[in-house]
Amino acid sequence: MPIKALLLSLFLLLPLALPLTAHADWYQTQGSAPLSAGKETARQQALEQALTEALLQAGASLTTVQSVTNGALLEQRLDIAAQGELMDYVILKEWSSQGRLWLTLRADIWPDKAITPQCNSHYHPGITLTRFAIQYPEQARFGQIYDLGTAVTARLTQQLSPIVNLMTSLPHQVLTDQRLPRSPGLRQGADVLGKQQQSRLLLSGVINDISMEEGNWMKWSLSDMPRQFALNVTLEDSFTGEQLLQKHYQVEAPWGYSKHAKVRVQEQNFWHSSYGQSADQLLQQVVRDVVSAQSCMKAIGHILQQSDEGILMDLGRQAGIKPGDRFTLVHRRQIQPGYYSETSSEAQFVVQQSHTDYSLLAPADHNAKQVRITPGDVLTALH
Structure with a gap:
């Protein structure tokens, strides 16, 4: 419509x-x-x-x-x-x-109070954005836009920062680790994020088409030469290996520059051009898709320490965790890289204190007081 x-x-x-x-x-x-x-x-x-x-x-x-x-x-x-x-x-x-x-x-x-929202979760998983690379660098020769990947990543960072929990931005590209046997497989960078517990989600992508016709001098002079802008974007859960978003985006727009111009894609003038505006609209759609893909996720926290006072968890206010939130204990064991065994426990814990990047939870029932926590166990939010 x-x-x-x-x-x-x-x-x-x-x-x-x-x-x-x-x-x-x-x-x-x-x-x-x-x-x-x-x-x-x-x-x-x-x-x-x-x-x-x-x-x-x-x-x-x-x-x-x-x-x-x-x-x-x-x-x-x-x-x-x-x-x-x-x-x-x-x-x-x-x-x-x-x-x-x-x-x-x-x-x-x-x-409209009669409509039930899609998600009641206030959880904001940490996201790491890795630099977008140009798949075919030779396509960047018109305009000498070899640093377009860096510019696109910076633009995406600017648009995402106010609305998601964007924790870090990697200055290099992360490629799929084909050595992992299961499909679709974890990325090498996602495994690193999971081990270091820096952030849960990895947002990555590649600019796979910025091509345009060669054209002669007359054609460049008398018409606006069209140019492609296409990218593949993937959002994946470094903890579970699930791909939350895998999508291709593409648009064609007039390039608007002379054949031998050197274009500075880091500057605002580029993003105000017809080509830059069309690329920016595409990035805005990426942002909407990322927000939608992570909006219904259930919080999963790593246990940092257990003491008489309760459990210290690595999620806090920055991730949307509030006092009163309830979690259940899950026993998680790695069988081999990319494969895990999970056993749900009946033990429940409730958040007593929520700080910027950690929370303190207390046992919510008798089972929680008696349960034994071992390395690798995690806490999963109850909706």
Whole structure:
């Protein structure tokens, strides 16, 4: 369903009469769009982007399928399950900057208490982002954009940081370890993360297409040469080896530079170009997919120490752990690299104190007081 039709349908859902005791929530968001397609089109696209973001903040589950041609958003279909109804909005500010129209709005969203959220978990697993590499470096010769992988990683870091528990960013690429026998297998870097207990999730990727036609001088002079931007992204659980996200993203957009120009992809001017904007939109979709993929995960904590006071666990406030959260003990043994044996225990523990990166748990029942903890045991959250 096109966004215009979707938004119209949301407004048509507005009840004719609302109870006086009901309460609406306001969400302030920002949207932008390129001015190349005209001011009215840009305003509509920026408005749709900001309203979509408001629905996401209100607890919507959103899946986007988009196609971009020549740097312009031609079609965007949304499958959305909102936790409320969009009742009204007010545009607070509108301005133009570097070829884009920007606006800030405040949306009034009526919460729907009858809808059950997809996830009740407040757990925020730590994520390590590894540098994206260019699979075919020879494709970077136009524009001399050999450091595009570093620039893309930095851009993704900037977009992820405010909304996920991004703990570290590796300056090198991590490749799949084919020596591990099971499919899909753990990555070598994920094993390292798991052993060092730095973060639970590994986000990695490779830029596998930035190709464009050779073209002669006349073609470069008289037309905007199209260029591909494609990447494969994987999000995997370093503790279980599960791949939470494995997806291919691709877009084609006008390059917009001369044949022999040297383009500085680390600078804002590149990201404001038609090609940079299209790549940025693709990265925003990656961010949404990453957030969705890790949103329903169950917390798993490593036991650091056991004493008379309770159990010290390596998850704390940074991971969303709060006093009162309950965990059950799981006996976990490694059989060989990539293979584990797990036995659930009936013993339960409750969080008494939650600090930045650790928590103190106390036995919640008689079984927990009697159970013996051995190296390798973990704590799994109870929803």
